[in-house]
Amino acid sequence: MKTTRALFFDVFGTLVDWRGSIAREVRRLALGVDGEAFADAWRAEYQPAMEAVRSGGRGFVKLDILHRENLDRILPRFGLDEMAEADRAALNLVWHRLDAWPEVPAALARLRSRFRLAPMSNGNVSLMADMARHNGFVWDAILGAEWARDYKPNLAVYRAGCDAFDLAPSECLMVAAHSSDLAAAREAGLRTAHIARPDEFGPGLGETGPSVSVDHAARDLAHLAEQLLS
Incomplete structure (x- = not known):
């Protein structure tokens, strides 16, 4: 791999x-x-x-x-x-x-020391750029739906992101709090990491863990950074 x-x-x-x-x-x-x-x-x-x-x-x-x-x-x-x-x-x-979850800005900064980072979101470029400025996110590119002219979980969105960075899907890790997103990314050939967000849809109404096979499962983004940078 x-x-x-x-x-x-x-x-x-x-x-x-x-x-x-x-x-x-x-x-x-x-x-x-x-x-x-x-x-x-x-x-x-x-x-x-x-x-x-x-x-x-x-x-x-x-x-x-x-x-x-x-x-x-x-x-x-x-x-x-x-x-x-x-x-x-x-x-x-x-x-x-939209406001970031508390640990996210610092965790992204840590991860950027080793990896290229990009949103793979259904949000358009101006939305992602404004949200990044609002929260202090630093991206190497803004990828996702507008770049691919399609919406996740269609596989073309993930593959277009890999192509933009001139990387094989196996060199890319999709990070999400939604098992359906990760299942599609895995089908497109990417590696996957699940972030638990148990309160996303209200108290206790988000995913506490993945319901599909993933390469990494973390309790939050700081925990994933520990796994990937150790």
Whole structure:
């Protein structure tokens, strides 16, 4: 087996707390709705929206566009259908400034001492760039959906990332908190590492461990850095 030279990261849920961040923004804006319920409803539209692209039902569009369509879809459910256009556009950008899980920035900095690092996310480039600036992430490239013009878990997304770094899939390690993401990456030939995020979808509602075969399983990103750098 070849030596690992690059680490690819799922971002939403693995590196950043999307649920808590959106809930905090809803409370800051005093929208008068339950922040966690709003975050859950918005996120629930995520996979169906991308599936239309993955299945060929529509051409590729950036995740920012899908997030905005999904926001417009859920606002009436919360009695917010009169929200002004400018306020909708501003709220949609909350995805650009999601807060990292506490150990992530320092762990990424440690890992970058040995490996190339890139997000392998369904988020578009501007979203990933803004989130990196918000959290102090330093990437060697921004890869993923917009680069591949497709959405995970379609295998082309992972393979396009490997090609961008001129590496064989076996030289790349996919890091994620979602077993389905890792199963697809493994099918594409990448090595895999699972990060436990037991509270991603609410207390006790995230993955505490992988449900598929992986090369590494860690309790958080700092623990994975210990495994890879020891």
